[in-house]
Amino acid sequence: MALRIRIAQILISEELRKGGIRAPVHLALGHEWVAVDVVGAMGPGDKILLSHRNVAYHLVKRSLASVLHEYRSGRFGSMNMIDPDSGIVYTSSILANQFPVACGVALSDNAAGSGATTFVVAGDGAIEEGAFYESLMFAAKHELPIVFVVEDNGWSMSSPVCSRRLDVDIDELCFQIGGEVCVQDYRSRCPSRPVFVGDGLRFPHVWHMKVNTYGSKGHHYHHGPIDIDIDPEYPVLCGAERKLWSREDSRRILNELRGEIG
Amino acid sequence: MNRLKYFEYINLKIRETIQHRPVICIGQNIDSGSFIGGLTRGLEVGPGGQIINATCAENTLVGLGFGIALNGGHCVLFMKQLDFLLLGLDQVVNTWNAIQNRKPEHKIKGSFTIIPVVIDSGFQGPQSSLNSLDAICSIGRTEGWCLNGRLDIDFCVGEMLRPGFRILALSHKMSNTELINEAGTLERDHGYVRYGSCDSPDVVIASAGFTLGDALKLCKILSSHGLSSVVVHIPSATGSSKCHGCEPEGEVMKHLSCADRLVILDDSKAEISVGDKLLSGVFSEGAYAESRVWFLRHEARRFAPEITLEVADDQTGWDLEKVAREIADGY
Numbered sequence: 001m002a003l004r005i006r007i008a009q010i011l012i013s014e015e016l017r018k019g020g021i022r023a024p025v026h027l028a029l030g031h032e033w034v035a036v037d038v039v040g041a042m043g044p045g046d047k048i049l050l051s052h053r054n055v056a057y058h059l060v061k062r063s064l065a066s067v068l069h070e071y072r073s074g075r076f077g078s079m080n081m082i083d084p085d086s087g088i089v090y091t092s093s094i095l096a097n098q099f100p101v102a103c104g105v106a107l108s109d110n111a112a113g114s115g116a117t118t119f120v121v122a123g124d125g126a127i128e129e130g131a132f133y134e135s136l137m138f139a140a141k142h143e144l145p146i147v148f149v150v151e152d153n154g155w156s157m158s159s160p161v162c163s164r165r166l167d168v169d170i171d172e173l174c175f176q177i178g179g180e181v182c183v184q185d186y187r188s189r190c191p192s193r194p195v196f197v198g199d200g201l202r203f204p205h206v207w208h209m210k211v212n213t214y215g216s217k218g219h220h221y222h223h224g225p226i227d228i229d230i231d232p233e234y235p236v237l238c239g240a241e242r243k244l245w246s247r248e249d250s251r252r253i254l255n256e257l258r259g260e261i262g
Numbered sequence: 263m264n265r266l267k268y269f270e271y272i273n274l275k276i277r278e279t280i281q282h283r284p285v286i287c288i289g290q291n292i293d294s295g296s297f298i299g300g301l302t303r304g305l306e307v308g309p310g311g312q313i314i315n316a317t318c319a320e321n322t323l324v325g326l327g328f329g330i331a332l333n334g335g336h337c338v339l340f341m342k343q344l345d346f347l348l349l350g351l352d353q354v355v356n357t358w359n360a361i362q363n364r365k366p367e368h369k370i371k372g373s374f375t376i377i378p379v380v381i382d383s384g385f386q387g388p389q390s391s392l393n394s395l396d397a398i399c400s401i402g403r404t405e406g407w408c409l410n411g412r413l414d415i416d417f418c419v420g421e422m423l424r425p426g427f428r429i430l431a432l433s434h435k436m437s438n439t440e441l442i443n444e445a446g447t448l449e450r451d452h453g454y455v456r457y458g459s460c461d462s463p464d465v466v467i468a469s470a471g472f473t474l475g476d477a478l479k480l481c482k483i484l485s486s487h488g489l490s491s492v493v494v495h496i497p498s499a500t501g502s503s504k505c506h507g508c509e510p511e512g513e514v515m516k517h518l519s520c521a522d523r524l525v526i527l528d529d530s531k532a533e534i535s536v537g538d539k540l541l542s543g544v545f546s547e548g549a550y551a552e553s554r555v556w557f558l559r560h561e562a563r564r565f566a567p568e569i570t571l572e573v574a575d576d577q578t579g580w581d582l583e584k585v586a587r588e589i590a591d592g593y
Contacts, residue, residue: 047333076360076363080360080363082364082368084368089332089333090329090332090360091360092356092357092360093356094352094356097325097352097353097356097357099322099325100321100322100323100324100325100326100328100329100353101325101326101328101329101332101353101357102329103322103325103326103329104325104326104327104328104329104330104331104332104333104337105329105330105332105333106329107286107312107326107329107330108286108329108330108333108334108335108337108372109333111284111286111310111311111312111335112284112310112335113310130321131321131322131325131352134317134319134321134322135319135322135325137317137319138316138317138319138322138326141317142314
């Protein structure tokens, strides 16, 4: 699945280069495993709220053709693209804006006794916003069934986070506020160990997902066509992926996806 | 009923509306302390509802309300001061934009209502005295209402669990005053309330914001000068409502075809207020050429000489006796 999402993103990038998409697109090369694991941890009735960098999650949940269709014609573009039928109930183009909304969804489900879990995803830049602390504190106080997923790639707003702020111990900070912290390191191992909800841990959870990100000339994969030299027929970006993925599988998936979108 | 005070009556209506319903009420000190001046005293909700004494985290509280509504639930957020809502403006503007632009099949079925108190007493200094609900509603493209008297309170509070988002603002100045319980006609479909004589009035009084009390007082003073008047009260903070299709301009213009004097009262401090919009509408219809206009505001403006501007002090309000004398004398 992660390989399929990687290739699908490259095809989206090709569409961008051809001018077939006018909406801003925020690719997530290197984040694919996180999306696969998080969506895999979702149960029936669970909901997920995403940031502007939501493409990998949409590609786990739905077809490339439907994602491209939304990019081309949807009034929400890419940054607010939702798919409530598959559980993607809200996405936000505003950094950390989705944390409070997710708390509302979780509180509502909790009050109704639905048993559902809410997942909310953001990058490590978003934890600089006050809304992250406010929401985590609220969720901890009310023991909301919510999982805060922090995709930590060390970059934020097109610059390394270390160039803008002190190194924050995310795990200690979240633990002190009241979150059960789970660290997954995807940088040297793909896939990481699968993530499970529950396991006797009290809510809220904070999943600290450490990932490598890929790009050249700063952080250009962020927005618009990728400008790294990547082979669409075998788009591996690290040694671990080379061990997992074969050229044959890659070519087959590429052909399937090209056929899907015509 | 007549002797109930403003906050007491609103408290009563809120309790009637939410009891037995799965409503999540949230806010700082809503179940302790002064209960926001009594506003939230005795709240009870039905199964699936909750009363939550919340953290000082306005951005999260506002986002929370949208999340609850998004999930099909009902949330009422109480705020001790409208100023606090500024900390949640990202949610009011951006989240509400994202929600109200959803496809028809994904429109929210839940409701979210914010009930803030506008600190309009005039003693709080430059901070803690935000009186611009209309500006907040404008930037958020949000439905907002200023609760004044029994008729508009019944109308707005009674509908606060309707799917969608709205702000129902209360006046701090009026909190301990007797409820305005005058007989009037609520034009439910158009979102305004009419008081007084409709039959060829001499003066049309349009009231916006929290000026209904002053408008009705002016109406009585004018009566003592032998002048009949009609009050068109516009509780909508934007002068319009997507749901109710407010048409206050049309109502004012209709009465101006008989009357030749118009008084607009508006206590908003926004750069462009409901009163300004109304005045603009009257101008565009050309009615002002045949009418004298008095505009009672809280902020000075430069207007055409045909318009008499009365600027109120925050603490003392307008000199309504003086305004009535000018109107009666044909000033």
